[in-house]
Amino acid sequence: MKNILEAPFVLEFGKITANMYRLGWDERNGGNLSLLLDEEVVSKYLDLNKVIRNIPFSFDGKELAGRIFMVTGTGKYFRNVADDPERNTGIVRISEDGTYAELLWGYNDGGKMTMEFPSHMMAHIERLKIDSEHRVVMHCHPNNILAMTFVHSLDEREFTYTLWQMITESIVVFPDGVNILPWMMCGNNEIGAATAEKLKTARVCVWAQHGVYGVGKDLDEAFGLVETVEKAAEVYLKIANMPWKQTITEDQLRIVARDFKLKVREGWL
Ligand code: 13P
Numbered sequence: 001m002k003n004i005l006e007a008p009f010v011l012e013f014g015k016i017t018a019n020m021y022r023l024g025w026d027e028r029n030g031g032n033l034s035l036l037l038d039e040e041v042v043s044k045y046l047d048l049n050k051v052i053r054n055i056p057f058s059f060d061g062k063e064l065a066g067r068i069f070m071v072t073g074t075g076k077y078f079r080n081v082a083d084d085p086e087r088n089t090g091i092v093r094i095s096e097d098g099t100y101a102e103l104l105w106g107y108n109d110g111g112k113m114t115m116e117f118p119s120h121m122m123a124h125i126e127r128l129k130i131d132s133e134h135r136v137v138m139h140c141h142p143n144n145i146l147a148m149t150f151v152h153s154l155d156e157r158e159f160t161y162t163l164w165q166m167i168t169e170s171i172v173v174f175p176d177g178v179n180i181l182p183w184m185m186c187g188n189n190e191i192g193a194a195t196a197e198k199l200k201t202a203r204v205c206v207w208a209q210h211g212v213y214g215v216g217k218d219l220d221e222a223f224g225l226v227e228t229v230e231k232a233a234e235v236y237l238k239i240a241n242m243p244w245k246q247t248i249t250e251d252q253l254r255i256v257a258r259d260f261k262l263k264v265r266e267g268w269l
């Protein structure tokens with residue numbers, strides 16, 4: 001067996017969470033991350049017949065039966081993940097009946113998956129239906145996206161349009177736009193189902209007055225998506241209270257869409 005602490009996916013997971021922390025997206029235990037792993041890859045590092053313990057959950061996870069995920073632990077700090085992944089994250093396999101997670105590695109202080117596990121798993125279910133290469137669900141609390149949800153209309157098209165106008169290449173990174181959930185209690189199945197529904201039509205779902213969800217086919221892609229939305233939100237907040245002398249016009253956005261051959265969200269441009 002190879003040493004799992006040297007597995008590229010464990011190292012990459014540590015690097016991404018450290019960067020998220022460094023950028024201020026994940027104060028204290030804020031944010032959570034899940035990565036769908038390939039069984040064959042994991043089997044080089046772990047005996048897949050050895051289950052440390054079972055961790056029940058309360059949603060229907062049958063569609064993910066047998067799937068293996070690396071997931072941040074509840075209450076754990078992103079800034080500590082790289083130094084001690086075995087304590088701050090876990091590798092879990094969804095049981096055959098989809099009612100519990102089999103812990104294969106990690107959570108070695110008795111911990112368990114993030115409280116947002118329902119949102120993550122429901123999001124994985126929906127995104128895998130749309131994109132077989134999908135692998136990552138990222139949740140975090142970036143300052144500017146969060147701040148924008150207090151002062152900007154939460155109409156999804158209006159919010160997206162503002163973000164597209166802030167950087168020429170915003171629309172290139174998220175032509176599918178940004179969907180938004182109004183404030184809801186977090187950590188339960190209800191917000192999980194609502195988030196997964198929103199992620200059917202966009203790869204970003206903003207949780208008003210809370211944070212954001214971004215998805216992707218790898219950690220880099222999900223990170224880059226959240227990073228771009230966050231930067232656009234930052235530019236918006238810098239200029240929101242100033243008189244605008246010019247902006248990127250709708251016609252100019254159409255030119256970007258044409259030249260990059262983008263599949264822009266239907267009816268939004
Ligand atoms: P966890 O510590 O359970 O991951 O919760 C953090 C969070 O961001 C909840 O939305």
Ligand code: ZN
Nearest residue numbers: 030031140211
């Ligand atoms: Zn959160």
